[in-house]
Amino acid sequence: MEPLNHLESFVQSAEGGSFSAAARRLGLTPAAVSKNVARLEARLGVRLFQRSTRSLTLTEGGERFLAQIGPALATLQEAVAGIDTDDGQPAGTLKVSMGQAFGREHVLPLMGDFLARYPAILPDWHFDNQQVDLVGEGFDAAIGGGIELSAGLVARELARIHVVAVASPRYMKGRKRPRHPSDLAELDTLLRRSSPTGRLRSWTLRQARGEEVTVDLPRPRAIFNDPEAIAHAALMGLGVAMLPMPFVERGLRSGELLRLLPEWHQDAGAVWLYYPSKKLLPPKTRVFIDFVLERFRNERFAQRMQVA
Structure with a gap:
């Protein structure tokens, strides 16, 4: 299974439309988010984003992957949040x-x-x-x-x-x-x-x-x-x-x-x-x-x- 921070970086970048937006949400630097996404792409053997100096858009494979892991990631995050109790x-x-x-x-x-x-x-x-x-x-x-x-x-x-x-x-x-x-x-x-x-x-x-x-x-x-x-x-x-x-x-x-x-x-x-x-x-x-x-x-x- 991929590290959770790689998956979070991908989902937040897709939802926010940029590595900078994902970085603000996750408390990371844009460079760290970009590196997490690149490692995820290398592991999957699929390009998830089309990158340019002005925009970040999902590829067809990226859209399918987001639809598949979104609900599962939300479940994992809910489990992590639930630990924050006594x-x-x-x-x-x-x-x-x-x-x-x-x-x-x-x-x-x-x-x-x-x-x-x-x-x-x-x-x-x-x-x-x-x-x-x-x-x-x-x-x-x-x-x-x-x-x-x-x-x-x-x-x-x-x-x-x-x-x-x-x-x-x-x-x-x-x-x-x-x-x-x-x-x-x-x-x-x-x-x-x-x-x-x-x-x-x-x-x-x-x-x-x-x-x-x-x-x-x-x-x-x-x-x-x-x-x-x-x-x-x-x-x-x-x-x-x-x-x-x-x-x-x-x-x-x-x-x-x-x-x-x-x-x-x-x-x-x-x-x-x-x-x-x-x-x-x-x-x-x-x-x-x-x-x-x-x-x-x-x-x-x-x-x-x-x-x-």
């Missing part, structure tokens, strides 16, 4: 990437309940604001935004994120509440400098009925490159900030922060749950995905990220 319970190390502040505030609090339900799973959670290569770096899942949805990845939306104007009651004491985004120019502002470009990020707010305003900000009180630091500065009463709801929701609920211009916001895109698009996910990954989706849904996370 007395019938999901088990093993669960490697997950997530943003630092978001992970600490919204994902880490779930760990106690998750471990109580699945005690044989060992969380290996990476708190990092840099994008990761989910497949290439061997992650089981990732939570965040901006990861390229390449072949081999699935993304489930957890929430659309609104960016809102906030300030502490201490800062606003004796000051007139803004009624229009242009009024923010009269207040001390806490600005964010973009790490990639070094530019100050402008404030653009949109109203539900469609009006959009870009605010002129002539009075920065302080400049940061980290939204979590801006949130702390706002809590200290240093000025007005525009921040994503995950950073300010707790302060708004406790009354430590006030939402200014409640009819206005900026759309910051979505936060997603990413995982490899394997037909048969390991049990530890499947139960983590289901657990996160269930908890975020039950706690109305998506609704909380859009209203104060």
Whole structure:
């Protein structure tokens, strides 16, 4: 019987249309996938792919072979995935990437309940604001935004994120509440400098009925490159900030922060749950995905990220 990695390299290349796509799914280099397929062809004495610099297509023999081994390979993979249990319970190390502040505030609090339900799973959670290569770096899942949805990845939306104007009651004491985004120019502002470009990020707010305003900000009180630091500065009463709801929701609920211009916001895109698009996910990954989706849904996370 052929080595399983040779067969997986062939099937993933056929399904993904390239050695590069197969490499991302399998956590290998394109060269390694190509070598596995070449060894399989040599063993079978059949050319499975027609190769060119731009495309990879199955030969007639390759199509027959894919039809023959596809179901059998899926059965083997299911058997391997089933080993990833302990007395019938999901088990093993669960490697997950997530943003630092978001992970600490919204994902880490779930760990106690998750471990109580699945005690044989060992969380290996990476708190990092840099994008990761989910497949290439061997992650089981990732939570965040901006990861390229390449072949081999699935993304489930957890929430659309609104960016809102906030300030502490201490800062606003004796000051007139803004009624229009242009009024923010009269207040001390806490600005964010973009790490990639070094530019100050402008404030653009949109109203539900469609009006959009870009605010002129002539009075920065302080400049940061980290939204979590801006949130702390706002809590200290240093000025007005525009921040994503995950950073300010707790302060708004406790009354430590006030939402200014409640009819206005900026759309910051979505936060997603990413995982490899394997037909048969390991049990530890499947139960983590289901657990996160269930908890975020039950706690109305998506609704909380859009209203104060």
